[in-house]
Amino acid sequence: MAHSSGRPHVVIVGGGFGGLYTARGLAGAPVDVTLIDRKNHHTFQPLLYQVALAVLSPADIASPLRRILRRARNIRTLLEEVVGFDLDARRVKLQSGAERPYDYLVVAAGARHSYFGHDEWERNAPGLKTIEDAIEIRNRLLLAFESAERRALLTGHWEPLTFAVVGGGPTGVELAGAIADLARIALARDFRSINTRTAKVRLYEGSPRILGAYSEESSEKARKQLEELGVEVLTGRLVTAVEPGRLRVGDEWERADVVLWATGVAASPLGRALGVETDRAGRVPVEPDLSLPGRREVFVIGDMASLVDVNGWPVPGLAAAAIQQGELTARNILRDLRGEPRRPFAYHDRGTMATIGRHRAVAELGGRRFSGVVAWLLWSLVHVALLIGFRNRAAVMAQWIWAYLTRAGSSPLITEYDTRASIDLAPDTQRA
């Protein structure tokens, strides 16, 4: 259907933080908005690791985009995949062959992890960006315990499991701490033939310290808290290959029953489809107002954008930055319509925080540093407050309180699993 209301038509590509907050900023404004995503839901990525660790259910942290935006009558949501652009004709090309015209285009298709040119590693070391990733990781973690139990029950032999997390940023730190808790606490009383507490959790980081974006003090506190949970923090260790059951660290092969990937940034390939030179990570350099150079009607925001903000700071690839960029973009589009000048993007660092296991964290807020339980409480408040939709907020709070009281994950379900895939009754040998 051709666009015919006479009002400017804004097409937003991607329903992550950047795209969703652009849409919200345009709700009720004198524009027509089409939000296009290939998923039907927005995912609250900061809590994805809790879905992967079976503490939360997908519905606790994901909501359908059209449900979130149902009250905004000027916004339509379209479940489709964008495959390219005709910038001169101002059209978005869709997987189905159809095209969608626009007056303003906001490209916010996000990023995945980068495997540094070795995409074949992904099969053996999945990253955590979508609900489907979280379910896949959950299945792998739980199946590792089930396989060990099966081997122990049927053969009498078992060896402690080894879990490897590659990348010592916030996601890697959160995953490592949560896996340690899963093995030490949540699953400990469920298994009979193995002792899940003997599982080894290793966090590999290529640079000299974890949480490189934090202060050295927070980084050191995070390491100490991880080590208290039994996590081996291996800094200055570059992972150079991943194969089933093992990974290579420098020149040495090390065993790992499950490897998870939490490093590197590969922006959506839609960045290249914009016809500009992208940086090494596939990100698009943008103007201070987040527009594409030479295309004032096209914005690129969130993890896809590369810029140094008006205060001279490189903008980090965080949810908070994407949210702020979405909000600014919506306001700049409305400023255009009123004939006012656009504002440049200035990143407001409202703080960073990462949880470490069940009730510890490190946090840096407004120049102050917190760690331990206080940081964890701060983290909980902030993340529940940010969750989209009241129902989810209440449900997540209830789950956390329940998990805290019972010292157990909510419901470690394995789904979509083929028993034939992973049965291996050979005595457990050092595969390295």
Next chain:
Amino acid sequence: MAHSSGRPHVVIVGGGFGGLYTARGLAGAPVDVTLIDRKNHHTFQPLLYQVALAVLSPADIASPLRRILRRARNIRTLLEEVVGFDLDARRVKLQSGAERPYDYLVVAAGARHSYFGHDEWERNAPGLKTIEDAIEIRNRLLLAFESAERRALLTGHWEPLTFAVVGGGPTGVELAGAIADLARIALARDFRSINTRTAKVRLYEGSPRILGAYSEESSEKARKQLEELGVEVLTGRLVTAVEPGRLRVGDEWERADVVLWATGVAASPLGRALGVETDRAGRVPVEPDLSLPGRREVFVIGDMASLVDVNGWPVPGLAAAAIQQGELTARNILRDLRGEPRRPFAYHDRGTMATIGRHRAVAELGGRRFSGVVAWLLWSLVHVALLIGFRNRAAVMAQWIWAYLTRAGSSPLITEYDTRASIDLAPDTQRA
């Protein structure tokens, strides 16, 4: 590992109602139990349709078997697939090639729907027996609305959707009512370009009335309540073929965007692996004590068993019957050990009930018949009480109250979906 405690070893195949209640009945008894299932969780099947309709999450109605049984130190849970039996050697054969010896064997592997020799229909008309089935059905229902919205948005054309449910038993009635509510209420405010309320829901039943196991009065009340929700109840209409986008009813092809299958019983193929003649549905005829003829140490229970109980009633394939059979089997094994005679199975009909939409139902309890809101309240109480595990019970109650207050499904998420699979922008034509 050979069994070496000196205590009798009971192997239970299947963690549905029959197997789980056998295991519970043996918790703490002087036997060693191995419960084998190819899923890691018990599924509360009576509420599966609410997962399919996005009212509940999988974790609300499924719990890991080893979590449910964690306090029973004499029970081990094994995630494995049983492929056969060596009844003379008293061994269970596993997918992995290993075998598991037993002193008592309880086979409780359940049933799926039967496609009357046309298994190829399943692809176009999935049944509802597992969490994976529920997610698949949810995705098909939600994608039908998304596809219609996409077509309307991009081409300006759309036609009302048609949903077909085949089989007028309790599952078919519950699915049809819930789909009507999804279209009329839960999704109604989410879509912009289509009117979801115009969706047609058709319930096909080959026999002259729906809910054939209920009284004619209840059956008629169920029909009336379904029709109030806008469901077309088509009795005496035999579905003779299913293809993508349509189904044949008698000799006529009728259009259907989504077809769901809720009829026929095909017991687990493990019945035939027991080396006895099974009935048409693959069920195993058993002795009054539920043992295999000529094999006192082997029990077959739940949907896999075929018997007329001690009072002369054919035992129905219901959760309640499987639970009672599991409880009796555990007690009979313990009676054996004490040198007491076994008791025969007598089915206690504690009532039957089926919901119709959001807050209606029909129920028959102790010779009394209920319908409407009263029956729905009874249904809610009974099903929440039966849910395994306190956390789930509280969570499900909360979801229902929330759904009731907001008139919305909890979170209609589409997962594991490939956009390329269902994009069809051809003008909507009568495919029949």
